[in-house]
Amino acid sequence: MKKIFLLLLVPALLMACGNQNQRQGNVTGAKSAHPEWAYNAVIYEVNTRQYTPEGTFSAFSEHLPRLQEMGVNILWFMPIQSIGEEDRKGTLGSYYSIKDYTGVNNEFGTLEDFKSVVQQAQDRGMKVILDWVANHTSRDAVWVDAHPDWYVRDSLGNLNIMYDWTDIAQLDYSVPGMREAMIEAMKFWIRETGIDGFRCDVAGEIPTDFWEAAKDSLILLNPDIFMLAEAEKPELNESVFDAYYAWDFHHKMNRVAQGKEPVDSLRVSLQRMNDRFPSYAMPMYFTSNHDENSWNGTEFERMGEAARSFAVLTYMLPGMPLIYSGQEVGLDHRLEFFEKDLIEWKDKSGFSGFYRELNSFKKQHKALLAQEQDGEMTEIANDSPGSVWSFRRVNKENEVVCVFNLSGKTVNVKFNGKVPGKGFSSFPGDSKALPVDEMELNPWEYRVYSK
Known part of the structure; x- marks a missing residue:
C-alpha cells in the first residue's frame, strides 16, 4: 500500500499528512478505480461558440491535429444541446439553459456533425466528454409542457429559479419518472455518439443516489465511463465520480497571487x-475555466505575473490539470458568455510551447500520475516556507523535484540538504542540474527537475 506524505511547513512545526492510495473494491468493479487512460490525462475545455468564426463542430475539428500535437487527452465540450428562448440571456443564450436534452443546438451543427468530431478525436487517441446539466432546464424546455410535475415550484406555483439564473427551471428529484428520463437522455449520448463520459454541472445540488443510479446504467454501455463532478463534495467520489473540481485550492491560488494569503493556505487546502476525499478521487486543478474567465477575469487579471507558475503547479500536484479554450495562446480577454466573442488564436507570449512542454513532461514521468497510481509526495524543508513551496514526488525509480517561489519578492532560500540531488535534469529542456543547498529565486519563479 502506497502513501502520499505531505509535510506542511508552518512556523516551528512540520506536520505530516497522508493520502493512502488503495483502490476501493466497490468503485466500479473493474481492476482500477478509473479508466486506465485517465491517470496521466490532460483535460481541455471546448467552448464551441467562441472557438472559430463559424462556431461549429466541423470548424472545431480543424483544430484536432493541433490539440493532439499539444498533448491533450480529454476534450470536454460545454453543453451542445438546444438553448431555450424564454427569458434567454443575451442574444444567443446560455449553454446551460437546455431546451431539449437529446437535441443539438443548430448554432453548432447537427448530431451527425458532433458524431463526426467525436470519432475524429477518438481516432487521434483522445477521449470526449459532454457537459451535462442535470439540475435544471430552460423555462420553455420540452419537459415543461409535457411533464409539468417534474419541476420544483415556488409558493405561487411558478417554476423555481436558483441564484440569479433567471433563464432556468429547477428539476424535482423527488419524481421517479424525471430521474428515469434523465438517465435515458444520458444514455442516448453514449449510444448515439460514443462519448467517453460526462462533466456534470453543479453536481452537488443533485441527490447522490441519483448519480449512483445513473452510473449503474451508464457503465453497462461503457465500462470505462469517465465522470467529472463540478463539485467539491466527497461522497460523490466514493462510488460515482472519478474527478472533482479543486475549487478551494483554485481560490487559494488566486488569493496567494494577489498577496492576500500566505503559501501555507495552499498546503492546508491540499x-x-x-x-476529506477518498484516496482514489482525482482533483482537477485549473487556473481558468469558462466561469472564471467570463465572470471573474482571465488568469492574468486574477494572478498577474504568477499565472505561469500556478499553471505549472497544477501539473505537478497529484490530480488532473485543465486547459480552457485559448489558454494555450495566452488568451487575455474575458469571453462573452451569451454573445459571439471569437478567441484570437495568436500566441504572443509562447504559451503554445509552454503547454506542449508541460503536457509532454507529465506523460514522461510516472511520478506525476494521478491518484491511485501516484507515489509519494514529500515537502522539502526550507528556511522560507512563507514564500517557497518545495517538494518532491517519487514513483519507484522516477522522481520529480519542484521549487516554487509563490511570492512577489526575490527570495534566497536555503534547503535542509541538496536540491535537487544527483542525476537530475532541469525542466524545460534536459540540461544537467547541479545539486545545491541554496538558490535565489525571482518573484514567482519556479524550478522543476527530474530523473
Missing part, C-alpha cells in the same frame, strides 16, 4: 482534500 491537506484538507487529502483528509
